[in-house]
Structure formats: C-alpha cells, structure tokens
Amino acid sequence: MRQSLPRVPQDRIAVLIGAKGVTRRELETAAGCKSLQIDSTSGDIEVTWPEAGEYDPVKALKLPDVIKAVGRGMAPNRAIQLLQDDWFFEMVDLKEHVGKRSSQQRRIRARIIGSEGKIRKMIEQHTGTEISIYKSTVVLVGEGSGLISARHAIEMLASGSEHGTVIKYLEKERRKTRMEARSLDYIVTKDVSEDSEDFADLVPGLAEVSQRRNRRLKAAQVDPEDAEEVSEIFKRLAIFREEGFGYLPRDAPELVEEDLERFLLGCLIDEWGR
Numbered sequence: 001m002r003q004s005l006p007r008v009p010q011d012r013i014a015v016l017i018g019a020k021g022v023t024r025r026e027l028e029t030a031a032g033c034k035s036l037q038i039d040s041t042s043g044d045i046e047v048t049w050p051e052a053g054e055y056d057p058v059k060a061l062k063l064p065d066v067i068k069a070v071g072r073g074m075a076p077n078r079a080i081q082l083l084q085d086d087w088f089f090e091m092v093d094l095k096e097h098v099g100k101r102s103s104q105q106r107r108i109r110a111r112i113i114g115s116e117g118k119i120r121k122m123i124e125q126h127t128g129t130e131i132s133i134y135k136s137t138v139v140l141v142g143e144g145s146g147l148i149s150a151r152h153a154i155e156m157l158a159s160g161s162e163h164g165t166v167i168k169y170l171e172k173e174r175r176k177t178r179m180e181a182r183s184l185d186y187i188v189t190k191d192v193s194e195d196s197e198d199f200a201d202l203v204p205g206l207a208e209v210s211q212r213r214n215r216r217l218k219a220a221q222v223d224p225e226d227a228e229e230v231s232e233i234f235k236r237l238a239i240f241r242e243e244g245f246g247y248l249p250r251d252a253p254e255l256v257e258e259d260l261e262r263f264l265l266g267c268l269i270d271e272w273g274r
Helices: 010-017 019-031 057-071 076-083 102-113 115-127 144-158 163-202 206-219 227-247 257-272
Strands: 002-005 035-038 045-048 088-093 130-134 137-142
Touching: 002 057, 010 019, 010 035, 010 057, 019 035, 019 057, 019 076, 057 076, 057 088, 057 137, 076 130, 076 137, 088 144, 102 115, 102 130, 102 144, 115 130, 115 144, 115 163, 137 144, 144 163
Parallel strands: none
Antiparallel strands: 002 045, 035 045, 088 137, 130 137
C-alpha cells in the first residue's frame, strides 16, 4: 500500500534524508514501512507499507505527524517519539496571533525562545514536551496533559502575556498535575486496604489468627550468631529425620529427601516458636 505524506520545505529535505540516507532508514525501521521515497527536488514524500496485518496501523496514522514535525524544524530523533502511542502533535501558527508581518513574527519568536532559550526550556521542562520554532509556526510534541499546557503557554506569549504570568501558569499546572497523581495513588491504595479489611471481616477470627501466626513466626526466628540455638535446631532436626514421618498425612505424595528435609525443618521451626 502506498501513502502520500506531507511535503517538506526545501531546506528540510537534507535533514529528513540524513547523511547517506541514515535518517530515512531510521524512520523506515521505526515506522515499520517498506520504503520512504523522498523527492530531493520538490520535497514530495511517498511511503510504501507492507501487506495488511504486517505493519502497525497506528504508526501509519502517526507517521505524517513525524514528517510535519521534521519539516517544521524539529530534529528527527525528537520527532520520531511521535510514533509512541501516548505522544501527540500540535502546531501553533503565529500568523493567527500577530498577522503576516514578519517583524511581529520575529518579536513573538524571541519572546517564546527567551534569553539564551530559557523560556522555551522552561516550558519543555514543566510540561514534558519538545518544542520547535520554525518561521511562523511553533511545533509541540508530547503527552496529552503536558501538551495542552504547553500549547496554552505558547498562545499566552503570542497574545502578549508577560513571561512572569506564563511561568506562574506553568507552575500552577505542574502542582495541579502532581496533586492529581497523588490523589490517584491514594485512592488506589485506600481501595486495596479497604478490600483487605473487608475480607478479614467476612471470616470471624481471621484477623486474630493472622496476628497470632505473625507473632509465632517472629518468635521462631533463630539467631545465627547464637551457637546454642543453632546447635539445638540441628539436634532436633536429627531427631525429626528419624521420627518426623508421623507429621505427614497418610495421603501425602512421596517426597524426595531434600523436600522431606525442608518439610521437617519447617515443622521444627514451628514447634520452636510455640
């Protein structure tokens, strides 16, 4: 099956192909396609897929976004993350905020990048996204919730919001995300705990039996540094080896010597803790 992909600008064709075609082959391998044909003159792209059932249809749907991201200035190794199921693509057109005047577009690009790229890095760090700025467009890739916050931050800057206002918004969103994650962990833990308590309530005396058993097992622990306790254990084990068959139920399966020894040692430790 053949599929046409978005055309890339002339100055991005070499980036998409890579040195000696390395980047193109990496894209082919990651997407699972048979071939990726790139016209080095026009920038037209066509991909050939294997027979139905031999490739991932989700990757076939997401590959055009990878091409668009690379065509809009994003490094291929970053854009290729879009092939993951939980990564998505967003693009903000600065013309919608400041019009077609190139001077205004440059001003907004500078505001989004910030001094030494600090504002862009801050947005990426707070939202877990990757951001690329190319001419009049801003490309964002990342996971769902972080991608929404990053897009809103870009649109705030493009609409004239101060850097401080945008930073406060990002910090607020990050705190909100952390609180939601903690609340979800608490709910899951609480549900598991309540389920355990409810089960114990269904069986009268189960909690008391469990407590007694835990105390007995704790008391049964032998201190390996205590020579007398260790010696006593081995003395009793020798006796149990000779007389321990009385502990076995009549319908018990035959045990090899190693299994029998483990069984007798368990009985002995149980007796020791009483």
